[in-house]
Amino acid sequence: MAIEANLQQQAKEAIYEKIIEAANNIESSHTSASVAPVLKTLAEAYAWVTYPNQSH
Structure with a gap:
């Protein structure tokens, strides 16, 4: 279970970094x-x- 939680945390951090990159691209290039x-x-x-466990 600890390995799964660690992988989940790593995935969240990687996705969050990509969200920040995309948001910065909007601010810098105005290509929303x-x-x-x-x-x-x-x-x-x-x-x-x-x-x-929730539907998305």
């Missing part, structure tokens, strides 16, 4: 239309990893 689907997908992935 192209980054919005990426942010949506990353947010769904983060929610799934954080709360795997």
